[in-house]
Amino acid sequence: MAELGLYLDLIRRNPVYLAGLVIVSSFVVLGLIAPYILTRPEDAWGLAYSIDKRLMPPSLEHPFGTDEYGRDVFNRVLLGARFSLVIGVGVVALSLAIGVPIGLVAGYMGGRVGTALMRITDMFLAFPPLLLAVALAATLGRGLLNTIVALSLSWWPWYSRLVYLQVSSVKNMPYVDAARVVGLDEARIMFKHVLPNSLTPVITQATLDVGSAILEASALSFLGVGVPPPIPEWGLLVSSGWHLVSRAWWISFFPGLAIVITVLGFNLLGDAVKELMDPRLRNILSMRRV
């Protein structure tokens, strides 16, 4: 609970961190309930066309305006939150599912096996971020699942490495030796002792990576190799307004703004968590208390 007190101090010092928490929670809630609170679901899901309502600028009735098919942009952006949530969580979850076991085995077994596994991991890391995803996405074709898979396949090496480093150091800790001396078998040690202690930084990182996943997915969609229309993914929405941007700026502007705010929220939260972990700041923070 000292943590909570410190977190509140942190927020008091810099209220922007509160924004991080608020944004992320709002995003998650929105993402979950979006399909149920749409005012114009046909527009959002891309099922309807209204020729007479095309390219209308933002107004009370259409807060984000309408696009070239007469669809309400606000509804589309709102539904887009659901897809962003799905993609973000999906990518992170799949990357963890692939990367953590590999890193765990490599780190725990060490030696030849460990080095070999890490060499393979490094081969993937030889690609700049996103590039591998682009190649994969182009090969697999457009699609929601394909996008998640493409991004995960380019992301898992980072987690693998992180876990590997953690496990390598944790397995040399005294309490692991103690467990061995007491007579626990290797598998048990791995799961009950090594794993939990190695995973905390990875899990924290992963939760905050959801934001980056959303950002990368939007880039893929913008480039035309991510999610296909009419799915209202934010990146895709931005690109759909691209050719009209000087006349109907709202089509590209608002979805992009949604991306910025959401990713900003995750990054702010991530920063706040890192600050909390930093012992020096904790000291200075408590200085304020007295």
Add this chain to the structure above:
Amino acid sequence: MSGGRLLRVSDLTVHYYTAEGVVKALRNVSLEVDSGDSLCVIGESGSGKSTLGLAIALSLPKNAVVVSGSILYKGVDLLKLPPSEAEKYKGREISMIFQDPATTFNPLFTIGEHLTDVLRYHFGLSRQEALGKAAELLKMVRLPDPSRILNAYPHELSGGMLQRAAIAAALAPRPKVLIADEPTTMLDVVTQAQILDLLDSLRRDLDLTLILITHNLGIASEVCNKTVVMYAGVVVEEGPTEDVILNPLHPYTAKLVKAVPVASKTRGKLSYIPGALPDLRNPPMGCPFADRCEHASSKCRTAPLKYAHVGHTRRVACVLYGE
């Protein structure tokens, strides 16, 4: 030996602000150092001895606050000086070396660069002149092959060599006082003896005043003429080293002396001090050692610490010695 009072710490109280609370690291600490002394500050971890050293060297970390007290050096209260004035004392008057020689030097720069920068900024020398002086300094600390050392990076040298180089750097500006915070703790026994010997002879040759911070009584007995014993942020005993060790007054000091294992033919139990340090976030009102002391009375726990003078030279904070 003593050439008059050089340094006088009075009622120094320093608090650290940490995530777990405010640690009252030093509480009303007073001591005096005469010119030419070699003073040992003895204590276990958490006794506040390092904080004391950093305070005198005007180098406390950002989360430390001097709550009260003064540090009079040649009559000037160092704590009241504005930063620009305080700068002038650093190196020139008071210098310091640290426990871990490996982290004392910047890994990206050679020893020579460190030394020449210290020299140039104090004496305005040219690079060539500074290099020359640096080589002399290295010889002074008994390092062979100075030119190799000057061109070496810290990771290329052993702990002992680095510590000598640190001494050279610390003494380059010709300070009057050298504070050595556990300078040998990270070194092997042989090197330890060499460094101590070096410090002792430098003290004599350069007319230095040495403040040696350590947890090791053996070191104190070898090098220091005066000893101050600290426990949990307060001074519990002070006096000439020989007297303090051979005839300890404070129960804590006595226990410390007894705890030093002596090699002998007969086996016995290792003596130790039961109990643990008090929590410095909430230090006890009276004597901090009361809970571990066999002579403790209720008065010990409640009455504020008072120092009794025993003879001309000794001081002890214990009710056993009257008021």
Add this chain to the structure above:
Amino acid sequence: MPVSREYLVKRLVLLVFVVLGVLVITFIITRVIPARPEFLWAGPHATEEQLKRARQELHLDEPLHVQLYYYLLDFFKGSWGVSWRTRSPVLQDLLTALPATLELVVTAFTLAFLAGVPLGIYSALNYGRRADQVVRVLTILGASTPVFWVALILQTVVGIWAGLLPAGKRVDEYLVYSTGFRPITGFYLLDSLIQGNIAVFADVLKHIIMPALVLSLYPMSLASRMCRSLMIEVLNENYIRSLEIWGVPRRVVLLKYALRNVIVPVVGSLGLSFGYTLVGAFMVELVFVWPGLGYYAGMALLSYDYPAIIGAVVLVAIFYSLINFVVDLLHAWLDPRVRL
């Protein structure tokens, strides 16, 4: 100071393996994963004939290791396929477009570091105070914005609506023609200066500033954050404290010693930053119609020009490895501890 020969050789060998690894992975992606690779390679409008020929050319009926052999052979021969969009060999297209991208990326990178490093250090020195908070939020913002969106906004507002700067392309073709400008190195900024052609220089500058600025946002934020956290760490190190205690003025300790402790790891991370920037260039070049690799790749993606996409990916990946190799050497040169 100099790096040992063993280190150099070690790094070169590593580079070779990395490049091979890249090729193997792209092989797996392009030949093994797809069920019918010839469809991808011959294009959506391919006839039966063309598909059959594609299968032959790609040796798709032969065992995998044979395919890999021919794949590597093709790579080193330089036959990277033909782009459907431009109808010319992919490698040729890529190499023609490369200098423009390099010019853009180098400019962006320079901006990023010139602004990012001082910003990060300034932030660290004001740790916890208002200035620090502001910089931190700005850098987080910089790392959260989608490059393509900022590009679109800037282009629309500054380029189209306000007309202050050209909205796209690299240079005014008419100006090139009328002043007789000739590309020498492929880097127009350099070439125009060499030829004393100030008009073209100013023109290219006007064209490059928006895309470079947009592209620099992400690496600038990264650099700033890294410098900030490094500086904070370094300032707490014993070796900074010891110099101060020995009396070296704070200014010197900061500018000479601490700065290097900060810059060296930053240099080490240059490679990764570069990677992000390269991919960001895809989107920036697309939006600003900057005739470089990124534009080529971006157009390839939009038109499903598979050979061109893969060619671009491979080239960028190899380039990335090269950059990392150079950065490693640079890092070893700066940090004596690395040269083992």
